[in-house]
Amino acid sequence: MIIYLLSILLLIGVAPLLLSYIKAVKMVMLFKRPISIFQGYRNFAKLMHKETILSKESSAITLYAPFLVLSPLTVVMFFLPPIVHGSYYVSFVDAFTITGLISLSTFFLMLLGLDSASAFGGMGSSREAFISALVEPAMVLTIFSVSLMAGNLGVGQAGVNLAQHFPQEHMASFLFAGISFFILLLAENGRIPVDNPETHLELTMVHEAMILDLSGVYLAIIETAASIKFVIFASLFASLFMPLGLEYSTPIAMLFFFVKLFFIATLVAFLEVNTAKLRLFKIPNLLGIAIVFAFLSLITFYVLGA
């Protein structure tokens, strides 16, 4: 139980670090002087002490929605698969609940965008609604396929099962599901082929547009929510699609897990440097690839058993 709580705290703690790390890696690769990987914490501290400005046009939604954006994601943190062998994990929550909670958070984020009566907010919400509507089917099909291989739909249980019994006989469908999930990781977190987290140019932004009218503590909350969402997806990817290293002794297994997280972050950074952001109406093609891979994964599992 202590390890369970400790791992949650560590994951929440490492969340801003991961995003700063991605940014630093990107800057190194672009021959710039990298930012400190602790920049995320500095930003958080700075925002917490800044004055908070609320829009006169906004309503009670702006007052409460930031908390409702963060709280489902925080709840999801408690439901993630264990990172150490033998640690406690929540067995009564399945993958649908987790996608549902993530959608709940997105739902309030989209309302937040529309609340301030600004054209930017509406634009961001509209685009986010479009993207997340197309993410949903790929997500459900990937979950279905993973649950077949892991023998359980519960996320915690699936992580344990995959670690104990790596699905070598289903390698093909496992790989397809992995590709699909990685695309979803990029799409849900607004990484480069889908959304550029670093620009404030109205043509390109999605996530940033929705939160343009927030400041101070509220902005800090939303930024935290974004980093926690990345950690959720990264650790799901690490537990379900790289189910290795759980059997080592506790500190080594934990260290190994964080190495996996940073490996995923590096992978995302490499992809971000080497690809251009897609136009909004090209994004369905990318998500279509995710959907096709999820279908392929199911079909290979059923027909070939591979």
Next chain:
Amino acid sequence: MLSLDTLSLVFVGLIVLGTIPNIFYSSGYLPHIERKVHYQLHYYSFIVSMLGVVVSANALVFLFFWELMSLTSWQLILTEVKDKSTIKAARFYFIMTHFGFVFLLLFFLIVTDGDLSMGFVAMKEVAAGFAYTTLLFFFLVLGFLSKAGAVPLHVWLPYAHPAAPSPVSALMSGVMLKVAIYGLFRFLFDVLYPWPLEWGIVILSIGALSSLVGVLYALSEHDIKALLANHSIENIGIILIGFGMGMIFDTLGLYALSTFSFIAALFHTFNHMSFKSLLFMSAGAVLHQTHTKNMEKYGGLIKKMPVSAFTFLIAAISISALPPSNGFLSEWMIFQSMLSSSHIDVMALKLAIPFAIFALAMTGGLAIACFVKAYGITFLGLHRSTNAKHAKEVNLLMKSGMIMMALVIFSLMLFTPFYLQWFDKVLVELGHVSVYKDIFPNGFWHMHSIGMNGGIVSPIILLLSLLGVTVLMLVAYKLFGVKVRFCHTWACGYNTGAKTQYSATGFAGPIRRFFNWLYKADEHFTKQTIAGHETKFISSDYEVHVKPLFERIFYDSFGKVIAYISYWVYRLAHFEQTRYAAMIFNIMLVVLFSYRVFSHEFSWATFILEFFVMLISVKILIIGDKK
């Protein structure tokens, strides 16, 4: 004549839960209506007729109440006739509902052997003796699904439901559609029980198609009540997906899974009743205050109408199937029943069901988009018209109706085991195995799926943890003592105005553009430019209208065929006498030729010769020259 078994009882419960808040709401709405006696008379007899349908025990009583239900709701649509479109909608509804009635009547005439006072159980033997049971199945599907509004018989729904006064729209969408689902349960189980595999597949495909079509057209709608009516099509589709999965599992001998899917369908029936009624009530409150159904004229209503806004938000979360709402729980169950398709050993079916999963998941994603649009444009931002600026909260009776319906939603969320227990009893009485113990094996905390690799959900734990975390954060926020300053939204140096906000049309823009191959929208774009500049203009106007594909293909082309035939009938009635003589001559020729063909020996040579003789004679004598 009347009977009350568990299925009837459960649906009586549904109607009662759906109507009691509605009666309060309707009483609050009453001062707004001119023809009060007409309205009240039809309103209450509508409720009684729905109750009558679900408790009737023989065909005659069933048909009587069914028809009463159709006629009273038809009159209720005509309560407030403000423009021609209402009359048109009512006429459309009248025709479609009687289209369905004809098939029900045919069904009953066959299965009762002409004796309409026969009970439902006795019908089973007659039906078993009938050679073409699939025909009976299609009669049922056409009869009930034209009422429930499933594709392709759904076109009337987005016209008829919005035209009625708001409490009636809530009743029609929330409760009346469920009566059609009751009919499906009643007659498929009682009369046509051993189902071939194909029937389940038909229902499943209709469901998957309805859910996608419903939500896609809802997204392109700017009329708030038509948007909600389109969502009814979607939710009926989701119910039918659960129903179809149940039928498929039953045929394949997976009885526990079959019961699970039927329970999911029943649960979603209840949930749809609750949130759709509430959505129509809140939308009705908005409509009552702003006097327009056009969403582009709303905005900022959350400040003026907090109760309506809050109840709408609850219902929107529930209909978008977001946890921990009741809508999420039933959609979760339906997903679980589809994921259990890995137990099926028919490979083709096993590979086909992921497509239904895809449809349902896509529907879920689009529903979220649609309700962000509906809520955000209606209640958030700045008011887009003077009516919206001067809107006030509605009266106490209407408010209490909405709050009561919100309580129904909460009860479905919190007391899920209680409701599922009743649904389980229904299925046991209809001859299925009981699965309640498998869904809740240890207490009411966790809901389990029946399938081998199924999931678990714990609604109450989810609700408590979400509430707990949110409250903790709020407390921390308060303790932190944040200094807040109020300022206008930054609009790049310009004034923040209502016109610069995103509109409903704009919000749905990306999705409309992506699905343009389906929508084929009519776009009208005019702008008044300054001195011939392309990019500088004083005013511009963009309007987009989407006419449903099904309406365009089936209904309009049907109309064209009718018009074509009637044109020729008209021509026929206005011939000169010589033409008639020519026709008689031609008919005699046909009779003589066909007598030879059928009675004597047949040869292709003479047949072709005669054919050409006929052709030339018809062309020269009857059709004549083109004028």
